[in-house]
Amino acid sequence: MLLLSLIIFSGLNFCDTPADCDKSQIIGNWTFQIESPSSEPDLNCMSHGEIAPNTTIHVILEEPNIAKSEKGDIGNWTMVDIEGISIYLGGYHYFALFQYIEDEDEAGKTIYYNYCNQTRGGWQNLDIVKPQNFSCFVATKDINTTQQQQHDQQQSALHRIVRLREDYQQQSSSSKYQQFKTKNQQYIKQSKPIQPVPSDPRQIAQFPDSLDWSNQNSYDFTDPVYNQGQCGSCYAFGALGMLETRFSIQMNKTVDNSLSVQDVVSCSHYTQGCDGGYGLEVSQWARDHGIVSSKCFPYQQAQSGLPEISCEFKLCTEQGIQQDRRTYYAENVHYAGGFYGNCSEEAMIRELQNGPIAISIYASLEPFNEYKSGIFDYEYTDIQPSDHLVLLVGYGIYEERNPTTGEKITTPFWKLKNSWGQSWGENGFMRIIRGKNLLNIESEAEVADPYIIPGLYWPDEQSPQDQKKQKAMVAAIISLALVSFVLLMCTIVFGFIAFMKRKSVDDGYAVVGGSGFEFAGGKIQNQ
Incomplete structure (x- = not known):
């Protein structure tokens, strides 16, 4: 498989599989073939092999996000970007990515055939935090005879060809950040970036003019700025940064709850390790399986050339001393606006009232890489899909006076936290103009809440002996x-x-x- 170098002042490999499907292709009737529940706690349905169905159900997916079962159950669903589906229906959750097959064209170059009417092996589980007994399933869209004929001829709307971006290495090599490269595939997809839903200024006006969780009443609820290094783990840093900060807000910063990015990179079957993923998948993994603390499983993927660390190394011990073994969970996993494609400035501001959120942006612009300070505002016409995930910590309005006329000038902005270290931007942060969807910033925001059990969390500094003394x-x-x-x-x-x-x-x-x-x-x- 061809591997191309990708500039990485991080890993900009946000799209983690070649799947490329539009929502219009997914609307319709689907048949789910589901295996019996498994007692295996670490079930990987994507590498499970052929499904041996025990149950078959029929599901209807409708606009805008309505899911119905043949039994009359009504739930909701969303696209997971352009690569998968997430469905809540009849007390169960279903998650799967769309099918694709790797092949070669006549010139011997790698291509991928997309099958947006099929899923890869997916997971079914009870719609609860920390479910047990997962079941694997595959889903197939019910299509009529005409569509089937078109599909067989590889011309159907359900069928797309995705190629590798061969010129990406040349485009990236001109950057002075070439030393931050990593190897990863970058795909040429047909799907265009989604656009945000228009916001009502009257609705935005009901919220405070500014909010900053990194400086809330002179207090920083966020964790320090990290450097993800040469691993495409931005999705994990962004999503876990959201959960960490929301834990801190709810616990009033009384608990050291730095979550393990390495746990996601090494252990999550919903994402692709250093080859990318989505924040929603991280939050879903945290809901289903939990995330240990960074003390238990420190981040080890920052250096170039290191093999990915196996999940077996999550021992939570150091020189024979047991480290913090607590597991943190998430709940209420969703997109801002309720589902993918329904994001807006208003929806993001509304979600920010409860804590930071994870957002997707297009970060491959040279001016973005070169950003030092001020409010970022850059005009460009070549709009590309998002390739990076960061933490949105707040918003505000910058006021200044025109030096000539004395007129007051106001500029609304977002404040984001990157995972490229403190040397980038404003000590690792950026202010970027708000309301223009610059870099796709208002198109896709992912949200989850921490799942807090009273009495479950305590300060990390307390050893078992200290707890006995207490x-x-x-x-x-x-x-x-x-x-x-x-x-x-x-x-x-x-x-x-x-x-x-x-x-x-x-x-x-x-x-x-x-x-x-x-x-x-x-x-x-x-x-």
Whole structure:
């Protein structure tokens, strides 16, 4: 398989498979053939081999995102960019990528035949966090006779040919960032970049004028800026950066919850390791299987020439000392706007109120690579599909005065966090003009919430011994509190008895020591 060098001030290999399908090709009736549930916790359905179906179901996918079953269940679905589908229906979740076959053309060059009416092996599981017993499935679109004939002739709308971008190495070699290259395939696809849905300024006006989770009331909820190095793992840094920060927001920064990018690169079957992936797939993997902390499985893919680290190395030990073994989960995985193709400036601002979001951009422009500071605004006509994923941490409005007229000039902007190290941009961040869909920034945003179980998370710094000491201290405090309570009750009881005795005196009866006098009714009598 031909491998081409790709500039990588990161890995710009955002499109991870040759699949290239439009939503219009997917709308219609589908047949799902599903195997029996498997007890294998690490089931890889894409390399599972031939499916031995135990159940067959029929699903209808409709605009804009309605899914229906033959039993009358109604759910929702979305494209996973142009490469797959995600369906929630009848209490189950279905996820699969579209089928393609590698071949050669008459000149001996690699090509890929797309089959947008078929999926590769996909996963079915209960629509819950951390489901058990996954089932593998394949889905095939039901097509009529005319479509079948066109398909057989390789001319159907369901069939596309994707080629490798042979000139990409030459285009990239002119960059001064050539030393940051990695090897990866770049595909020439027919699908055009999706456009954002128009936003209503009145709806945007209901939100604050600015928001920045990297500087919220002078507090930074985000993790430090990382450098992904020469591995196409931008999708993992962006998606996990979103979850990390949202964990910090909900836990008020009381827990060190840096998540392991290496866990995704090495262990996730939903993505392609250093060859790319999508943020939605990362969040879905976090929902289904969880992500360990970076202390448990540190990032090791930054250097060139290193083989990908096996998931077997996720031992969570260092020199015999057990590291943090907590597993973090996600929930409410979705696209901003509800489904792929329905993103907008308003939808992004709405989602940002709860924390950062992962966004897809086109980052192969030289001015983007050269960015140092200020609000990025660049005019270009050759709009290309997104090839990079970053973390959107906020938005704002920059105000300045025209030096000649004194007129106030306002510029709305987004603030994003990249994974190319602190030497890029404004210490690893960028401000980019808002409302123009520059670099496709308003076309595709992915969101997920952290799944938090009360009492499950605690500071990483506490060793098991520290936790035992803390428990002993808590027990001692409780014991002292009980003793104090008992003493307080005794004091109250004895005080009450003394009060009652004194009250008896005030009511008019007492004997005065050996004097022979008795006090009664306010008079002193001599007996």
